[in-house]
Every structure is written in C-alpha cells, then in structure tokens.
Amino acid sequence: MRVIEDVLIWGCIYIYAIASVLLLTGFIFNKERPLKVVGYLILPAFLAHTAVFAMRWARTGYFPANGELENAITGGWFAIAFTVFFYVKKRGMTGVALFTVPATLLLLGYGIMKAPQPLPMTASLKSSWLIVHVLFAQLAFGAYAVASGMGVLYVLKDNKRRKGVESRFYERFPALEIIDENIFRFVVYGFIAEAIMIVAGAIWAKDLWGSYWGWDPVEVWSLISWLLYGLAIHLRVTLGWKGRRLAWLMIFSISTVIITYWGIDIVVENTRHIFGVTSIK
C-alpha cells in the first residue's frame, strides 16, 4: 500500500508539473492546444490524488491533516476538485487551473520534502474538531485559490481588451462579467468556510489550550486573511469594487491564506499550532 501511495503521489507531482508547464505555455503564447492537453491530464491526476488521500486516511486511521504533506494532499485536493468541476461542467472557466495546478504542485513538493512518511497522530490532534477545522480550512483554501485563479484570468483577458487586441485564445473564456461574478462567488464560499474554520478552531482551542483565542501567529494570520476577504466583500457589495480592482485584490489576498496554512512554521517558532512529537503538547 505504501509503495502504491508513493507511486501515485509522485505520479500526481509529475502530472501537475507537466500540466503547469503546459498551462504557462498556453497562456504565455496564447495557444489552445496545451490547454486541451491539460484537460486530458487533470482528471487522471485528480483520481490519483483522491486515491492518495483515501489511502493515507486508511493507512493512518485519521483524517489526513498531520504534517505538511498531509495538509498539502488535503488542501490541494480541494483546489483540484474545484478545477476538475470546471473542466467537466464549465469548460470556459478552466483558466483557473493556471493558478490552482501550480499552487498544488508547489504545496505537494514542499510537503514531500518536509515529511513524506505518516507520523503517529499526537494526542493534541485527536479531537473530533480536527476534521471540521481542517475540512473547512482546506475548503476555504480551495475556494480562495480558485478565486485567485479567476483573478489572474480576468486580468489577462482584460489586458487584451484594453489593448484592443482581438484574441481567439481568450475568446474561449467567459465574458469578463461572468469571471467577475464567479470570483465573488468563490470569495463568498471561502469566506463562509474560513469563518466556520475559525469558529471550530476556537472551540477546539478552548478544550485543548483553555482559551478560545490566544493571539497565536496562526490565529492572527487567519484573522487577517478573513478580515481581508471580508473587506473585499464589503468593497464589492457596498462600494461597487468590481473587475480589475477585485481581481488584483484576490491575487494578492491568497498570499495571506498560504502564509496562514503553510508559512507560519517557517518564519516563527512561537506558534502553538506546531504539534510537537516529543512532548504531550
């Protein structure tokens, strides 16, 4: 099982790497064919990714959220699931893959370098809140990643429009207004999921650490990203921020989510969200 899992995960990494190259080639040189090939690659890669997710869960007996690799597997799964949804249901929106596929590739690559083999789950992670907290965290990441991907697509398509260049390549993507509305849809999705993630985390923290909120760097970053997306919703709904401005805001805002989920333990040592393996907590 372990060998199959390793083969599948490396298979995913290679396919995502090839898909990323094809996506970049397609978008940089305005070629349709590489994007079509990505369409054929992404579904088998997603199936392999799903198998890795399920095998990890079956092998360890717990929801894959322990360590960088498992977080990358779970988080990447949601981002790719949304992308596959577009490939199957709304082919015009497949441009989001330009962001979601390379992002998943980098996360998996980082995870596999850090800790490829599963660790026993520490006592502090054994809580029924873990699934709720992590599931909604990764759902939020998936949704925000798609919103960012759409932001990139919007800006690229709008650049052509502004220059007055007629591009057959960009014609295949939906109208700017539709991309804009879909950015907002995914921001809303992510915002609600992140709110549930924060609340679930607070309730869990009360049982684990004795307080709902401890101003831990991970908590503060998640609050920052939630407030930022909340601000984006306010700006859109009440001040009418649309189009390029919203798209750029989305491209920028995803950085706060990536820092929250994967960046804190690189830059700070004083987070209680690193669940040590040599002590009880």
Add this chain to the structure above:
Amino acid sequence: MKEYINKILRRFKSVRFSAVIIGLLIFIYFLGLIIPQKWMFETKAQYDGWVERNILNMFLDFIGFTNIYLSPLTIFLLGIFFINLIIVISSRIPLTLKRAYIGTRPPSFSVEDIKRGVYREIPLSGFNSEDLLERTKQFFKKRRWYVVEDKQRKSLFALRNRFSPLGFLFFHFSFLLCLIGGLLITYTRFSGNLALTEGQAFNGDIRQFHRIIHEPKVLHALPALGLYLEKIHPFYENDVPVELVVVMKVLYDGKVKREILRVNKPIKRGPLSIIVERIGVSPLFIVRGPSGEVIDGAYVSLNVLNGQEDSFQFDTDRRFRFYVRFFPDYIVENGVEGTRSIELRNPAIHLLIEKNGKTIYNGTIMPGERADMEPFTISFEDIRYWAEFLIVREYGKSPLVAGFILAAIGLIMRLVFYQKRLRLAVEDRGDRALLYIDGRSEYFQYSFDSEVKRVSEELVNFLKGR
C-alpha cells in the same frame, strides 16, 4: 453642535469608514506578527534588555506595541469598530426591514414600468389576464417564492429568499454578542497552573498554584474545588505521545467523582475547566546521614522528560544544588549515555551535585542506587509522573457561542440565500395574453439574466400544463 454631531454620525455610518477601520486593524494585527511581543521573552530582564537596546524598542514599549493586541491604539480602534458597528446596525434596521418587506409592501408597478428596462415578453394564447395571473402566482408559490399580487395593475411581484437581508443584522449583531462574551471572559477569567504528582491532592488552597496567569477583575471568589491525582498513563507510538490518560478524583459542589482526563477532553464543572497541559517525572530522592538515618526526602517534580536539564535544592540544606538529566529508557552506546525511547522502561538519572558551587558528584544512578555527597548520600528510590494542569474559571461562553452560531446563520442567509426579484405583468391582447418579466438579483445580476430565462421557460411549461 447638532450639525457637528450629525456629521460625526454620518461619518460613522459610512462603509468607507468601516473599511478604513478594518484596514487599520488588519495592519495592527500584522504588526503584532513582526514586532517582538513581551510574552515571547522568557524573563523580564531579557525584555528590559531588549527595550534598552535602542530608541525604536523604547518607543514601541512606550506606545504599548510590545503587547500590541491590548495596546491603547488597538483598544481604541476596536472601540471605534464597535461604535461604528452599533451605529451601522441601528441605522440600517429600517432599511433592512424594508428590503425584507416586513411592514411594507413591494412598490406597485405596471407593464409600462417593466418595458422601460430589459425584459422578456411571452405571448400565451388561451388565457385571459386574470387566469394567467392566478396560475403564475400558483407557479411561484409552489416554488416557495414570496408573491405579492396587484390585481388592479395586473402585476405580480415574486421574491426569492425574502428574509435574506436579515442576515446582515444577524451577522453584524453576532459581533456584539462575541464582544459581550469576550468582555465577560476577560473580566471573570481566572487561570492558573497547578502541578500535582501521582498520589498528591489539591485542597482548594490557591497558594498551591505555582503560577497564576489571570486574576479575575470581578467575581474574585472561586468555586470550592478539590482534586486527588491517582494515576497518569502516557501512551507513545514511535516516541510520539499519542494519548494521555489522567485518573483523578474531583470534589466539586460537595460531590466527589472519579474522572478520566485526557488531552482535548478537559474535566468541566460549571464555569470551571481542568486541562492537562504537560507531564513530567517526579523521582523520589532520599537524603541520608553518615549512619544511614533519613534526613530529608521528597518526590521532586522535574521538567526533564524531553531531555532538558533541571535543578533543585532541599530547603533543609541549601548549600547543595542538584542538577538532573533524565533517561526514561537508559542505554550507554560507545560510552555515551542516552535513551532508547521516551517511555519509562529503564529509568536512570544523571546527577551533578554542587556544594557551595563546587562539583562534588557527577554520575548516573538507577532506582535504588545512591550518590555520595560526603558526609551524606542521596538515593533515587522511586519515580512517579506529575502533571501540570491549567485550571480555568470564566463566564461568557453562552453569548460567545450564540455569537458564533448567529454569525454563521447570518453569513449563510445573506451571502448564500441572496435575494432574487422578479416583476411580472400581464397585458390582454384579444384572444391571447402577453406576460412581461424582468428581474434583478443581488450580487450576480449578469448570470441572473440566464436564470430569468430558465424560470420563464419553466413557467411557460407550467402554464401550458406540461
């Protein structure tokens, strides 16, 4: 003066003002991640040394940014945020109720009003306007739309997710509930660390706490609590602590109950919760005199389980200081002492004893063995676990959790079940009737146009009895 107050109120009501405040709070929270915070320093002396290092550090300390989440500026901004929130909520109540059509009716309209914008026109033969209006009403009611009919003007207003605007009030009001909960918690919170060794009891005396973290600002009296720690069972898998079971007796409200405490499963009694934070080992050391008589002895709780060194002294003779390193599963490999695992299988203690600052013993002893410290000896007789508990007493959970739930409900109501409005009007044209439809949606007007088309097709099918 009145004009001045109105001007301030107008400013506080504006969304731009809210956006600026949220932006500033984001910036402050971000600063908290890059400016070293007081709690990060292990001792006050270390912090003082950092402050005195340069003028910037002094300034940051002076303005409270080294405790940034409670700094005067942050509290001020949060105060402004909540004032803004209260003013926004109260000023938006009438508008929100109006948008949900509570206490008001949708504006009346006619075919001509619809024709002024983008609309769909559906000719339907075999209907007169009254029948058509009635059947159309049935169609929308069946699909749980809120429908208001204007028979005089032969028009129908259909609304999906009528109460969605109330979600705005719920979501923003939830912040106030969270604020109440947070304030209650802050003012009533007592928390402290209590270390107990297996077989040791806590009789409710606050002096037994070795660290008080929070003192309550109100409701100082704590509920009577007694504890007796029976046993600690840590479980490891590949040296990873996978479970911790603490068996203890809890006396609360005059009743004694045997309880099992685990990580993530605190013992809860009313506003009290008992959490196990960490564990360590307490070796039993006995000091004997030259003729073997016991001079002193105690289970000494040491923080040595993760390989670090700890030290202790006996009050009876403070000339001696004992430095301890602990090996739970002792092994010597190539002359180097170590441990095979962190499980308590073959415990050994490395002792370095100083007398008046001079080393008089340096060696490793196993249970039952003695170390020489002329003219005395110290023996390692037994070993038990100790646990450090975090005992918390606080009120405010109910408004906080109610706030969480209300926030989730509000968000979903407002952003998932957003309002969609359709205006329909009928015109008689001899043997047939013409149905005019236009629609507006919150947030997603562009894609709603295709939804209007789909609903129109479904309506036609319904009217034609398909």
